[in-house]
Amino acid sequence: MNPATRAEATRLHAALLAAGATAVEADILLPADTLLDLYGEDIRARAYITTDPLNGEMMLRPDFTVPVVQAHMTSGADPARYAYMGEVFRRQDSLTNRAREYMQVGYEVFDRNAPQADAEVFALFSTLLKDLNLRPATGDIGILMAAVKGLSTTDRRKAALQRHIWRPRRFRALLDRFAGRAPIPTARADLLQRLAGDTPQALITAAGPLVGLRSAEDIGARAEALIEDAKAPPIAAPEAALLYDLLSLEAPSKAALSHLRGISPMLPAITPAVDRFEARLDALSSKGIDVQTLPFEASHGRTTLEYYDGFVFTLHGPNDLPPIASGGRYDALTAVLGAGRSIPAVGGIIRPGLVARLRGSA
Amino acid sequence: MTLKIGVPSKGRLMEKTFDWFGARGVTMARTGNEREYSGAVQGIDGVELVLLSAGEIPRELAAGRIHLGVTGSDLVRDKLADWSAQVVEWAAMGFGHADLIIAVPVAWIDVDTLDDLDAAAAAFRAVHGHRLRIATKYHRLVREFLMLNGVADYALVDSQGATEGTVKNLTAEAIADITSSGETLRANHLKVLSDGLIHQSQATLFAARGADWSAQAKAALAGLGAQLGLPAPQIDG
Numbered sequence: 001m002n003p004a005t006r007a008e009a010t011r012l013h014a015a016l017l018a019a020g021a022t023a024v025e026a027d028i029l030l031p032a033d034t035l036l037d038l039y040g041e042d043i044r045a046r047a048y049i050t051t052d053p054l055n056g057e058m059m060l061r062p063d064f065t066v067p068v069v070q071a072h073m074t075s076g077a078d079p080a081r082y083a084y085m086g087e088v089f090r091r092q093d094s095l096t097n098r099a100r101e102y103m104q105v106g107y108e109v110f111d112r113n114a115p116q117a118d119a120e121v122f123a124l125f126s127t128l129l130k131d132l133n134l135r136p137a138t139g140d141i142g143i144l145m146a147a148v149k150g151l152s153t154t155d156r157r158k159a160a161l162q163r164h165i166w167r168p169r170r171f172r173a174l175l176d177r178f179a180g181r182a183p184i185p186t187a188r189a190d191l192l193q194r195l196a197g198d199t200p201q202a203l204i205t206a207a208g209p210l211v212g213l214r215s216a217e218d219i220g221a222r223a224e225a226l227i228e229d230a231k232a233p234p235i236a237a238p239e240a241a242l243l244y245d246l247l248s249l250e251a252p253s254k255a256a257l258s259h260l261r262g263i264s265p266m267l268p269a270i271t272p273a274v275d276r277f278e279a280r281l282d283a284l285s286s287k288g289i290d291v292q293t294l295p296f297e298a299s300h301g302r303t304t305l306e307y308y309d310g311f312v313f314t315l316h317g318p319n320d321l322p323p324i325a326s327g328g329r330y331d332a333l334t335a336v337l338g339a340g341r342s343i344p345a346v347g348g349i350i351r352p353g354l355v356a357r358l359r360g361s362a
Numbered sequence: 363m364t365l366k367i368g369v370p371s372k373g374r375l376m377e378k379t380f381d382w383f384g385a386r387g388v389t390m391a392r393t394g395n396e397r398e399y400s401g402a403v404q405g406i407d408g409v410e411l412v413l414l415s416a417g418e419i420p421r422e423l424a425a426g427r428i429h430l431g432v433t434g435s436d437l438v439r440d441k442l443a444d445w446s447a448q449v450v451e452w453a454a455m456g457f458g459h460a461d462l463i464i465a466v467p468v469a470w471i472d473v474d475t476l477d478d479l480d481a482a483a484a485a486f487r488a489v490h491g492h493r494l495r496i497a498t499k500y501h502r503l504v505r506e507f508l509m510l511n512g513v514a515d516y517a518l519v520d521s522q523g524a525t526e527g528t529v530k531n532l533t534a535e536a537i538a539d540i541t542s543s544g545e546t547l548r549a550n551h552l553k554v555l556s557d558g559l560i561h562q563s564q565a566t567l568f569a570a571r572g573a574d575w576s577a578q579a580k581a582a583l584a585g586l587g588a589q590l591g592l593p594a595p596q597i598d599g
Contacts, residue, residue: 036517040493040514040515040517041493041505041517041518042505044501044505045505045506045509092443093443093444093502095443095444095448160481160484163484163514164512164514167512167514169510169511169512170477170480170511170512171512173477173512174477185474185475185477187474187475187556188474188475191471194471200471200472203471204471205469207468207469207470207471208468208469208551209468209469209551210467210551211467211469211529211530211551212467212529212530212532212534212535212536213490213532213535214470214482214486214494216469218482218485218486218489219469219471219472221485222472222481222482222485223471223472225485
């Protein structure tokens with residue numbers, strides 16, 4: 001650990017405490033199952049996993065958000081603000097010079113006034129790092145999720161799209177198919193034809209012996225779902241066009257807001273999310289952020305670890321460096337980890353090692 | 363310092379490797395008694411034969427303990443992170459063909475593509491309470507492939523052998539394994555996904571970027587290349 005990094009971390013941490021946060025600690029060695037459950041197999045490529053002879057798989061802390069949320073959900077006040085500092089560990093599967101271990105200083109806000117809390121985190125980070133002239137990027141995954149929920153199509157299609165919000169490539173493939181832009185795969189067409197003349201059970205029996213845990217009922221249920229899907233009309237072209245348009249929306253925040261207001265009558269389901277966007281811009285503006293120029297991309301943050309479901313932001317330094325700071329809203333995560341309870345939450349991290357480098361002290 | 367070339371120490375892979383070099387005027391043979399792992403190269407100067415398990419050759423190449431090595435392209439891609447930064451594919455040797463594929467039970471009439479697998483995995487998790495398990499020994503290749511294709515709600519479980527049997531034994535729902543003729547898959551009531559081809563593997567002659575490329579080793583490499591009729595491998599960069 002570079003001493004300048006630690007000094008910078010201590011300074012940033014103190015500034016977050018001064019902003020009203022309570023200091024919070026988290027274990028470095030975390031049980032792997034919670035994280036695997038949240039992120040799936042993909043996290044194995046990004047985190048160090050080791051085994052404990054008695055507790056099974058353990059993970060070197062890949063970020064603080066999950067343990068901080070867990071701690072808050074068991075014993076936190078409402079509202080609450082937390083600050084932390086410490087190392088995180090990221091497995092690197094390529095010979096880049098990306099750090100495998102680095103310091104994070106973070107701030108997490110559990111507060112029911114979401115637009116204010118979003119603006120608070122972003123403005124606080126922007127102020128703390130003002131001298132570095134970082135390039136901000138922002139987005140709002142909530143708008144995308146609302147647009148998907150509002151599509152006039154089957155619940156099953158909406159759920160499939162919702163599930164892949166964070167995997168842009170598969171999301172796009174699904175949308176293309178549901179919108180009738182991509183052809184039905186031949187094997188699917190063949191199957192549908194056979195299902196027209198036979199029951200799923202008869203086809204399963206004819207296909208060969210069934211081995212494994214996935215049962216004939218499981219297979220039959222999906223076959224029924226495929227039949228239902230084939231009967232459903234494609235997502236109407238104008239509606240699909242709006243969604244494609246939304247996915248590629250990139251504009252300064254105020255202009256993005258006008259654009260979203262412009263398409264809301266045709267996609268009324270996004271109106272509450274756009275209202276929240278506007279409330280956030282007002283809150284940001286009152287904290288001194290210039291929302292005329294603040295960049296907005298509707299798809300920003302879709303390739304990060306999948307828990308952000310609202311406002312997302314990144315503060316970029318020079319191109320050869322990873323983001324200096326990033327964060328976002330993760331309301332759904334508190335529900336997943338909260339055992340029946342949930343609270344709106346937003347937070348972010350700063351990398352003091354990079355800050356120290358930019359300030360020339362490391 | 364001599365140029366060390368690692369070659370599989372037994373079986374068909376060793377024989378085919380010896381044949382391949384032999385056909386190009388480089389004679390390789392085991393020496394000593396038939397259980398002793400030592401060998402010799404004739405027809406070329408400054409080249410030393412090192413007999414190794416095919417599975418260890420990627421690691422030895424990455425460590426730079428051998429300059430050249432013959433092994434399956436699947437093993438190099440799976441065992442070495444960022445493999446192309448560590449080794450160079452010098453020559454595809456045209457034998458040892460095997461496809462790394464994803465297979466599911468033949469009775470899964472609703473699953474033919476990765477898209478189907480992903481949808482089936484989501485439903486499976488909701489019904490059975492755990493992710494759909496895919497048995498494999500190729501963890502890196504399979505995970506990268508599924509991540510690239512946006513498949514979610516699966517878990518990889520390790521299987522070092524008899525992988526096709528894991529589904530029947532209820533330790534996995536699907537498998538990712540190498541196959542050449544597909545007979546073992548059929549015998550175990552499995553079918554290959556139509557877009558489930560992860561990698562087409564074959565025996566390949568690799569050069570290690572991190573080996574000690576002294577003037578002597580480079581001279582031996584040039585001599586070997588001339589004999590084999592291969593352009594020099596781009597070891598640097």
